[in-house]
Amino acid sequence: MNADVFLVGSGQTRxxxxxxxxxxxxxEEAVSAAITDAGITALDIDAIVIGNMIGQQISGQGQxxxxxxxxxxxxxxxxxxxxxxxxxxxxxxxxxxxxxSKRAETVLVVGxxxxxxxxxxxxxxxxxxxxxxxxxxxxxxxxPGIFGLIASRYMHDYGxxxxxLSLVSSRHHEHAKANPYAQFRSSVSPESVSSSxxxxxxxxxxxxxxxxxxxxxxxxSRTRKxxxxxxxxxxxxxxxxxxxxxxxxxxxxxxDAFCRACEEAEIxxxxxxxxxxxxxxxxxxxxxxxxxxxxxxxxxxxxxxxxLQEMSVNLxxxxxxxxxxxxxxxxxxxxxxxxxxxxxxxxxxAAHNFGGAGATCCVHILEHACEP
Amino acid sequence: MxxxxxxxxxxxxxxxxxxxxxxxxxxxVRHPPAGFPDEPRIIGxxxxxxxxxxxxxxxxxxxxxGDRVVPxxxxxxxxxxxxxxxDVVYEVAAPAALQEDPFVFEGYILALTGPSGVGKSTVSKVxxxxxxxxxxxxxxxxxxxxxDGDDGEYLYVTREExxxxxxxxxxxxxxxxxxxxxxxxxxxxxxDICKIWNEGRVPLVVTEMHLLQGxxxxxxxxxxxxxxxxxxxxxxxxxxxxxxxxLRTRGRDSEQSIxxxxxNASSDLDFFSHRKELFDHLLVNDDIDAVIATxxxxxxxxxxxTR
Numbered sequence: 001m002n003a004d005v006f007l008v009g010s011g012q013t014r015x016x017x018x019x020x021x022x023x024x025x026x027x028e029e030a031v032s033a034a035i036t037d038a039g040i041t042a043l044d045i046d047a048i049v050i051g052n053m054i055g056q057q058i059s060g061q062g063q064x065x066x067x068x069x070x071x072x073x074x075x076x077x078x079x080x081x082x083x084x085x086x087x088x089x090x091x092x093x094x095x096x097x098x099x100x101s102k103r104a105e106t107v108l109v110v111g112x113x114x115x116x117x118x119x120x121x122x123x124x125x126x127x128x129x130x131x132x133x134x135x136x137x138x139x140x141x142x143x144p145g146i147f148g149l150i151a152s153r154y155m156h157d158y159g160x161x162x163x164x165l166s167l168v169s170s171r172h173h174e175h176a177k178a179n180p181y182a183q184f185r186s187s188v189s190p191e192s193v194s195s196s197x198x199x200x201x202x203x204x205x206x207x208x209x210x211x212x213x214x215x216x217x218x219x220x221s222r223t224r225k226x227x228x229x230x231x232x233x234x235x236x237x238x239x240x241x242x243x244x245x246x247x248x249x250x251x252x253x254x255x256d257a258f259c260r261a262c263e264e265a266e267i268x269x270x271x272x273x274x275x276x277x278x279x280x281x282x283x284x285x286x287x288x289x290x291x292x293x294x295x296x297x298x299x300x301x302x303x304x305x306x307x308l309q310e311m312s313v314n315l316x317x318x319x320x321x322x323x324x325x326x327x328x329x330x331x332x333x334x335x336x337x338x339x340x341x342x343x344x345x346x347x348x349x350a351a352h353n354f355g356g357a358g359a360t361c362c363v364h365i366l367e368h369a370c371e372p
Numbered sequence: 373m374x375x376x377x378x379x380x381x382x383x384x385x386x387x388x389x390x391x392x393x394x395x396x397x398x399x400x401v402r403h404p405p406a407g408f409p410d411e412p413r414i415i416g417x418x419x420x421x422x423x424x425x426x427x428x429x430x431x432x433x434x435x436x437x438g439d440r441v442v443p444x445x446x447x448x449x450x451x452x453x454x455x456x457x458x459d460v461v462y463e464v465a466a467p468a469a470l471q472e473d474p475f476v477f478e479g480y481i482l483a484l485t486g487p488s489g490v491g492k493s494t495v496s497k498v499x500x501x502x503x504x505x506x507x508x509x510x511x512x513x514x515x516x517x518x519x520d521g522d523d524g525e526y527l528y529v530t531r532e533e534x535x536x537x538x539x540x541x542x543x544x545x546x547x548x549x550x551x552x553x554x555x556x557x558x559x560x561x562x563x564d565i566c567k568i569w570n571e572g573r574v575p576l577v578v579t580e581m582h583l584l585q586g587x588x589x590x591x592x593x594x595x596x597x598x599x600x601x602x603x604x605x606x607x608x609x610x611x612x613x614x615x616x617x618x619l620r621t622r623g624r625d626s627e628q629s630i631x632x633x634x635x636n637a638s639s640d641l642d643f644f645s646h647r648k649e650l651f652d653h654l655l656v657n658d659d660i661d662a663v664i665a666t667x668x669x670x671x672x673x674x675x676x677x678t679r
Contacts, residue, residue: 125405128405136427139415140408140429140448141427142405149399152399199402203399242397242425243417246646248396296649
């Protein structure tokens with residue numbers, strides 16, 4: 001990082017099915033909560049970055065930058081960024097660029113998505129925008145289908161069983177019980193994951209993160225100090241289509257972004273106390289742990305079977321437990337890390353957020369100075 | 373989103389996908405996107421024999437990873453304007469060998485993998501005589517012409533015969549080496565490997581990335597003692613120039629063929645880092661005696677373990 005970027009406040013709506021709240025209403029709720037939390041006034045914000053994926057297709061709403069800016073009295077400069085499910089973290093990355101380049105002193109970062117307004121086929125088609133429209137879509141593939149292909153290959157190569165895979169969603173649901181902002185706050189047994197309806201074999205309904213509405217906001221500043229500092233913000237990409245990759249059981253963008261983030265923060269991966277990773281589908285959680293080298297290839301399930309003493313994984317409940325309003329997730333992960341670091345008095349947390357099948361990956365490392 | 377012009381672009385490139393291949397991942401999409409028949413749709417990631425991959429529908433009941441597929445045109449859907457959209461679909465030709473239970477442990481295969489020119493054949497020859505009581509070299513099926521340097525390790529077949537064996541499911545692994553000058557195919561017959569196991573010996577194969585993956589699909593990864601051979605050199609550039617040097621001095625290949633081989637070697641080097649899990653041991657071939665001694669150690673230890 002070319003400047004100290006502090007996290008001074010955050011807020012979010014509870015994720016869920018908010019039929020009575022519009023996209024701007026969700027954004028306003030998260031922004032107000034973040035401003036209150038930061039103890040600043042709206043006038044202190046001098047730029048806004050909002051991450052959103054499908055507002056245009058589902059709500060017929062573009063220009064989210066201007067729309068969000070109009071919520072504040074002085075209408076600061078604002079822009080919207082998109083990188084499928086990584087839109088939120090890419091918004092944070094963009095905000096860091098504004099701060100590091102001294103374009104802005106205090107930036108409001110918002111991630112927001114309104115998904116329950118449309119019927120399932122429309123949502124499925126909008127989400128396929130994260131894949132390769134010329135190579136993947138014509139065969140009739142859906143996003144769960146893409147991860148179904150990945151899971152089939154993973155199980156074939158490493159002998160992972162259906163019963164083992166079910167531990168992943170079950171664990172995330174268990175964590176979500178303690179999170180008041182999570183969409184699902186109930187236990188789900190591994191058996192019920194295994195016996196839920198098939199969606200894209202071998203994946204079943206409870207392997208998939210849900211369709212959710214929600215918004216999250218954080219305020220980043222280089223002039224207002226806080227014990228929480230962004231130690232790294234790294235973005236990496238890969239080919240959109242699975243057909244163009246040498247392997248589908250590992251994501252190069254995750255490996256690159258995470259490795260560079262650790263270098264930027266000058267830490268070893270073992271120093272990370274809390275990890276929020278992108279579990280859009282259960283199989284992705286295992287691949288991510290392996291790509292970040294917390295487990296050897298094929299051994300990611302060990303962390304769910306035996307647990308990890310030194311590091312928590314998706315303590316918030318992850319995408320499965322919290323819900324996954326696509327553009328909001330990357331921002332919400334950083335807010336969750338901040339809460340976890342404050343509670344545990346630990347020093348480092350990492351947020352891993354990817355878009356599509358790992359075609360864009362953004363990793364942030366948050367550092368908590370325990371005695372400011 | 374599939375629009376009429378995008379569909380047209382997709383169909384215009386049908387000939388690129390009209391090729392035989394092997395299923396490398398498969399899923400059944402229970403809720404296909406709008407516009408497709410509302411019934412479970414089997415979709416696969418297919419590795420075509422030419423080396424590229426495509427995503428396409430698979431026609432057939434419960435296809436599995438490793439199955440051979442052949443392409444055909446099929447009417448896939450009728451759009452709102454009643455236009456019929458055709459596309460390439462893949463039909464299962466032959467299920468992969470020994471697929472009934474991939475975890476039956478028949479014995480193990482010793483595989484030497486490495487880029488062209490790293491010295492696989494030499495190591496294989498020396499090792500098979502050093503361990504003549506244990507290992508037997510598996511004959512390599514090839515469609516290429518016999519050459520002077522060949523030393524009885526090849527079985528020469530025509531391209532037609534090769535494809536017939538492949539489609540009949542008789543090959544445990546096969547590959548097509550991308551080459552500008554000719555269409556060269558290599559493979560191993562399942563029966564040759566099983567025969568060596570039946571004699572109580574260890575089959576020794578020389579592979580590259582597709583053959584190694586094919587063997588892992590056919591017999592299971594656990595059945596392979598997989599050793600990678602790297603050229604000496606601290607950087608990728610140094611390794612490639614070392615290979616170029618060796619290919620030139622052995623004088624077996626034309627300049628055109630050497631250019632092809634070096635190009636393929638570059639992706640072979642990537643394979644070592646991308647698919648680490650496919651290798652048990654990586655060795656640098658800078659001293660043949662040391663490499664042979666190390667490999668001998670690995671084989672003898674594995675013999676102990678499996679006994």
